[in-house]
Amino acid sequence: MLKGKTAVVTGASRGIGRAIALKLAKHGANVVVNYRNSVDAVQEVVKEIEALGVKVLAIQADISSYTDVENMIKKSVEEFGSIDVLVNNAGITKDGLLMRMKEADFDSVIDINLKGAFNCTRHVAAIMLKQRSGRIINISSVSGLTGNAGQVNYSAAKAGIIGMTKSVAKEFGSRGVTCNAVAPGYIQTDMTEDLPAKVKDTIMGTIPLKRLGRPEDVANVVAFLATDEAAYITGQVINVDGGMVM
Numbered sequence: 001m002l003k004g005k006t007a008v009v010t011g012a013s014r015g016i017g018r019a020i021a022l023k024l025a026k027h028g029a030n031v032v033v034n035y036r037n038s039v040d041a042v043q044e045v046v047k048e049i050e051a052l053g054v055k056v057l058a059i060q061a062d063i064s065s066y067t068d069v070e071n072m073i074k075k076s077v078e079e080f081g082s083i084d085v086l087v088n089n090a091g092i093t094k095d096g097l098l099m100r101m102k103e104a105d106f107d108s109v110i111d112i113n114l115k116g117a118f119n120c121t122r123h124v125a126a127i128m129l130k131q132r133s134g135r136i137i138n139i140s141s142v143s144g145l146t147g148n149a150g151q152v153n154y155s156a157a158k159a160g161i162i163g164m165t166k167s168v169a170k171e172f173g174s175r176g177v178t179c180n181a182v183a184p185g186y187i188q189t190d191m192t193e194d195l196p197a198k199v200k201d202t203i204m205g206t207i208p209l210k211r212l213g214r215p216e217d218v219a220n221v222v223a224f225l226a227t228d229e230a231a232y233i234t235g236q237v238i239n240v241d242g243g244m245v246m
């Protein structure tokens with residue numbers, strides 16, 4: 001469904017980003033795998049994508065840096081000729097109660113989770129608008145919809161992603177470029193792996209499907225939004241949370 005297309009996935013060395021990169025590759029897309037530090041992990045992802053018979057390019061870049069992202073997008077276009085899909089997935093957490101939160105912890109989460117999505121969208125905009133086609137998919141969170149104690153910075157960034165998504169959808173829609181957001185709930189990743197058993201039990205009680213999500217659950221929705229089958233969907237937020245928020 002994506003044969004001949006090129007997708008850029010940020011934060012793709014592990015977790016949800018890794019699952020998204022592999023899913024898009026399985027659909028036939030060539031993939032640009034962005035990472036910041038996880039060299040060993042990204043090499044594994046590259047091998048898995050190459051085994052699927054598509055092209056892959058790993059680019060190390062700090063997406064909170066406007067210049068880093070500009071260079072990443074230039075390299076991607078030089079390698080593949082165009083960019084058809086952008087998945088703004090990269091994110092970090094620096095949790096803590098507001099009264100104890102350091103300014104640096106607030107700033108770093110906003111810089112990567114929100115400004116990073118702006119930087120990437122800003123640099124693919126001219127490419128997609130010129131070709132009159134493109135799919136921008138932003139990974140938000142249920143925390144951006146409901147808020148979460150101890151996550152003022154993360155919730156603010158993910159709520160900002162939703163506002164950005166709707167604004168971009170309105171700006172780019174007339175040129176055939178869609179922009180949607182996916183809001184995962186509790187997904188089995190490094191971020192949730194270290195949660196105490198008691199906390200996990202409490203979380204499970206809020207999820208009608210009574211299980212944590214898998215990275216593939218998110219990747220499946222992203223892959224659909226990247227295809228022509230989702231051509232008339234834009235400005236939407238799709239929850240992938242087992243029914244936790246409804």
